[in-house]
Amino acid sequence: MKIKDIRVSIHAFKNFVPIINKPIEDDYRIICEIETDDGHVGFGMASRFLWHGVAGIVAHHIAPAIMGMDPRDLELVHARLQPILSERGQMTGINLSASSCVDLALWDLIGKQSGRTVAQLLGGHKDYADAYVTYGFLAYSTDELIEMARRLIGKGHTRLKMLVGSKGGVVEDARRVRMVREAIGDDILLAVDANESLNAENAMRLCPMIQDYNIAWFEDPLRRVDARDLGMLRKRTTIPFSAGQMDGHVLRFREWVEHDAIDIFMPNSMYNGGMTETRRVAHLAQAYNKPLSDAGGGGIWCLHHVAGFRNGTLAEIHLGSEQVEEQMFIDAPKAENGRVAIPNAPGFGVTLNRERLKETLVQKYL
Known part of the structure; x- marks a missing residue:
């Protein structure tokens, strides 16, 4: 061949x-x-x-x-x-x-x-991945955040992620997180993502404001997810940190590990060099007993690494990327009760x- x-x-x-x-x-x-x-x-x-x-x-x-x-x-x-x-x-x-x-x-x-399937080539641990939904866009008002969360919960989702880094500053971010948590209750997983928008000072202010709201993880809390600053910040909060969606090649993850900076590995095969590089990242995560998830609108590509490796945890459903994949593929997989099955076809399984x-x-x- x-x-x-x-x-x-x-x-x-x-x-x-x-x-x-x-x-x-x-x-x-x-x-x-x-x-x-x-x-x-x-x-x-x-x-x-x-x-x-x-x-x-x-x-x-x-x-x-x-x-x-x-x-x-x-x-x-x-x-x-x-x-x-x-x-x-x-x-x-x-x-x-x-x-x-x-x-x-x-x-x-x-x-x-x-x-x-690619998931089978990677190790075939599962033929599905549990999923979280990135939904909490900054364009939403607080009422709209709550309404969208309730719609998703009504569809069987129990894991949600919202964005922070609003124009109103960290006090406004904390208020939005609090309002969503109070509206959805304690049984729903809630994560936050700053998309590398906060400087160290503001991230340090925000973490204690929200850590009592049972935050599952804080993704990309700092600009450039600087390993030294992230490691320092992680020691001052109980919130787990995640990173890796944009520059998550294996040497970057090694740097974060060396600074004890992250809890959850989140590579994205559309940006880091491909599935071959994600496989290297997954093995590093296993060596350090870290969970492997995904972020950054990876869709069908990242679904397979979360299912394929035994330390795989959650795949991302991004409401924007989901719309793109529905247009791009004639058979894009759909979540059912918060879980996405690996398509029953070889390769990535979509057309x-x-x-x-x-x-x-x-x-x-x-």
């Missing part, structure tokens, strides 16, 4: 904040399809940032380098790409996103060729909606 063709395209999807029907900015996705000489086709994806740059890297630098290779030789593929994507040091930014896009397509291919991709096409490469 040899790679004979690589295609990459950029697509822009529309989605909306539920209840208030406010449009979210266009969600750009870069789709890479890899075809082999025996007729198998796998696809992967990167998301959101510098989409033309990512697609250009795939088309002009990665594709020529791996054409003719066996897609199952993942270590050999990445060894060939390393000096191209990062001559020195650790790959970062769009180099990692481009690698992610291609690597996910390779895993999809390997799964289809072998007749196994691209070709008609919708024609409508959303921004540019095609190769």
